[in-house]
Amino acid sequence: MLKEKTCLVTGCAGFIGSHLTEKLLADGYAVIGVDALRDYYDVAIKKQNLNSLKHDNFEFIEADLNELDLGSIVKRVYHVFHEAAQAGVRNSWGQEFGIYVNDNIMATQKLLEALRGQKDKKMIFASSSSVYGDSTQDELVEKAVLNPVSPYGVTKLAAEKLVQVYWKNYGVQALGLRYFTVFGPRQRPDMGLFKFIKAALKNEEIEIYGDGSQKRDFTYVTDIVEANILALNNFRPGECFNIGSGSNLTVNEVLSKIEKISGKGLAVRYTERAKGDVINTLANIGNARKQLGYDPKMNFEQGLLSQIEYMRKSLKIG
Numbered sequence: 001m002l003k004e005k006t007c008l009v010t011g012c013a014g015f016i017g018s019h020l021t022e023k024l025l026a027d028g029y030a031v032i033g034v035d036a037l038r039d040y041y042d043v044a045i046k047k048q049n050l051n052s053l054k055h056d057n058f059e060f061i062e063a064d065l066n067e068l069d070l071g072s073i074v075k076r077v078y079h080v081f082h083e084a085a086q087a088g089v090r091n092s093w094g095q096e097f098g099i100y101v102n103d104n105i106m107a108t109q110k111l112l113e114a115l116r117g118q119k120d121k122k123m124i125f126a127s128s129s130s131v132y133g134d135s136t137q138d139e140l141v142e143k144a145v146l147n148p149v150s151p152y153g154v155t156k157l158a159a160e161k162l163v164q165v166y167w168k169n170y171g172v173q174a175l176g177l178r179y180f181t182v183f184g185p186r187q188r189p190d191m192g193l194f195k196f197i198k199a200a201l202k203n204e205e206i207e208i209y210g211d212g213s214q215k216r217d218f219t220y221v222t223d224i225v226e227a228n229i230l231a232l233n234n235f236r237p238g239e240c241f242n243i244g245s246g247s248n249l250t251v252n253e254v255l256s257k258i259e260k261i262s263g264k265g266l267a268v269r270y271t272e273r274a275k276g277d278v279i280n281t282l283a284n285i286g287n288a289r290k291q292l293g294y295d296p297k298m299n300f301e302q303g304l305l306s307q308i309e310y311m312r313k314s315l316k317i318g
């Protein structure tokens with residue numbers, strides 16, 4: 001195993017982490033993957049994701065980052081892609097918040113601490129558009145005021161701040177990528193698009209929070225993976241970049257596209273807007289284009305088609 005080509009991917013069994021690991025392996029990297037296989041959604045899905053990572057250059061460690069000796073793992077790698085987190089906005093209220101603090105803040109601090117004194121190693125942290133909250137700006141730029149409206153967003157912002165203070169004080173080479181609603185095969189089953197497609201394929205009623213006029217910038221998972229690799233090669237320590245598609249759609253527009261592509265009519269029931277959900281997201285990706293060379297390739301319809309095809313197979317719907 002070439003040391004220069006060894007990466008640590010945390011959250012490797014999850015939606016984005018598994019795609020990233022797959023691409024790194026295909027590109028000739030060796031990967032140490034860590035995942036606690038949290039049962040926040042069906043662990044069988046994560047095991048299925050791991051099945052696609054079988055490779056001589058892949059080593060899987062099932063563990064909670066908070067309980068691992070990260071110092072010795074970090075010594076074995078050059079680059080760290082930190083995808084592990086407790087994701088999802090709606091469950092971040094109440095008792096569950098402790099899980100968000102442990103998995104999103106504590107685990108990130110532990111990784112940064114392990115990287116202290118190892119200045120040649122780079123860490124890319126998966127942040128989120130949720131750090132912005134309900135901005136009044138149409139387009140979100142990195143320097144906008146950060147005002148998260150969910151406890152999840154608060155934990156992601158705290159982790160971003162840790163990335164910055166470890167860079168400023170100890171020269172830890174870390175940066176953040178703010179992902180905007182990621183979609184594609186293996187998408188988490190708690191995510192809106194997954195639920196809409198599943199309901200369409202199974203002829204079930206769809207529940208929409210609010211009136212469906214809320215807008216989202218949807219980013220295809222391979223564009224997210226590409227952004228990670230570009231960030232590694234054009235590294236800007238201490239900075240955070242928007243990684244979105246640069247365009248957005250209302251939820252109602254998304255539903256009509258699902259109807260058109262899946263050939264299924266949808267029964268929609270509108271319910272109360274969920275607390276912590278933002279109204280609009282739209283990434284300004286100028287900075288990522290300029291500094292990282294980021295150039296998202298997938299258009300929404302093509303990406304939707306590939307997610308629908310994948311879900312037809314995985315949900316065994318003909």
Ligand SMILES: NC(=O)c1ccc[n+]([C@@H]2O[C@H](COP(=O)([O-])OP(=O)(O)OC[C@H]3O[C@@H](n4cnc5c(N)ncnc54)[C@H](O)[C@@H]3O)[C@@H](O)[C@H]2O)c1
Pocket residue numbers: 010011012013014015016017034035036037038039046063064065066082083084085086087088102103107126127128129178179180181182183188
């Ligand atoms: N999916 C999106 O639209 C989106 C948008 C913005 C940001 N993000 C961020 O991207 C990253 C990946 O998201 P995802 O959608 O793939 O989520 P996911 O839940 O599918 O993957 C995260 C993985 O991290 C693991 N994990 C959680 N806590 C851990 C711990 N303490 N130790 C080890 N493993 C742990 C989980 O078991 C899970 O497999 C997360 O950091 C998330 O906050 C995702």
